[in-house]
Amino acid sequence: MKKLSFIFAILFVTAVLAACGSNTNKDNEQANEGNGNNNEQQEETLTIKHELGETPVQKNPQKVVVFDFGALDTLDALGVEEVVGLPKMNIPNYLSKYEGDEYENVGSLKEPDFEKIHSLDPDLILISGRQSELYDDFAEIAPTIYVGLDTTRYMDSFKENVNTLAEIFGKEEVAKTELEKIDDKIAALHEKASKxxxxxxxxxxxxxxxxxxxxxxxxxxxxxxxxxxxxxxxxxxxxxxxxxxxxxxxxxxxxxxxxxxxxxxxxxxxxxxxxxxxxxxxxxxxxxxxxxxxxxxxxxxxxxxxxxxxxxxxxxxxxxxxx
Structure with missing residues (x-):
């Protein structure tokens, strides 16, 4: 009888240890899966270099505030629909759809409404020269990128901005096609003008x-x-x-x-x-x-x-x- 009790005790301990090992393996698997998700998220974060610094930006941001009409123009041409706010004074006529109520007014080009911007909880803010001195204020609210043009190298600067926005929103192929069209048009114009x-x-x-x-x-x-x-x-x-x-x-x-x-x-x-x-x-x-x-x-x-x-x-x- 004592022998049977001893055998049952051994079997019980073995079963408990096996269960613990199984739970440990599951915990490790879950931890590894968690790390995998974190790595995947990290891979979706881009570090954007611009004139005012380097900014980590989540790929495909869902809420974007735009203070540069050139950037708004590009986003519109790329088919990006994540714009939630912009300065509504003096919007170019060809971008008049952004006057709609679905887009929030975030102040003027020179006087941003930081309270309104903060309330929108944006994932990305795009600014240019008129707002550059306020960069730190914007950056406290959300990742902020300077997309102003360097007119001393106009086309290079223009293409860099377009490609940056295209990369952030996964629109690289659209950007490539549109830039090629512009290159062809300008090449033909330059040939005529230079002669x-x-x-x-x-x-x-x-x-x-x-x-x-x-x-x-x-x-x-x-x-x-x-x-x-x-x-x-x-x-x-x-x-x-x-x-x-x-x-x-x-x-x-x-x-x-x-x-x-x-x-x-x-x-x-x-x-x-x-x-x-x-x-x-x-x-x-x-x-x-x-x-x-x-x-x-x-x-x-x-x-x-x-x-x-x-x-x-x-x-x-x-x-x-x-x-």
């Missing part, structure tokens, strides 16, 4: 004053990328351009004059034509040959650097090369 003997000038009309822009400037894409020769190689490079007079326009005598109306861009009435076409300017080749082009200020002043706007900008300037 042309005409000299060009870009001016911004603003409240009765004019500023000129040359190569490597805010609107230098006309010279640096599209291939139009500048009438003046020595224009000061600055965000606000070089102040110029009508006497300057008359002296430089451009063959092509490109005009951007800032007043129209920010919601005012257009006055650039009345400002520019005075007696002195009427003596220039540009006026005499009907080669003054009033560029769409939304594309050039508000949403430059987007997939749609860059393509439209190329179309706008090409008209001066038509007979």
């Amino acid at each position: 042309d003997n005409g000299k060009s000038l870009v001016i911004l009309a603003n409240e009765g004053k004019m500023s000129a822009y040359g190569p490597s400037s805010r609107f230098g894409i006309i010279h640096d990328v599209f291939g139009f020769a500048p009438v003046d190689e020595g224009i000061e490079v600055s965000t606000h351009g070089q102040n110029v007079s009508f006497e300057y326009l008359h002296e430089q005598n451009p063959d092509y004059l490109f005009v951007i109306d800032r007043g129209t861009a920010i919601g005012g009435e257009s006055s650039s034509k009345q400002l520019v076409e005075n007696d002195l300017v009427k003596k220039t080749n540009a006026y005499k040959n009907d080669k003054i082009v009033y560029l769409d200020p939304e594309n050039w002043y508000l949403s430059g650097g987007g997939l749609e706007s860059v393509s439209a900008m190329a179309d706008e300037v090409e008209v001066v090369l038509e007979p």
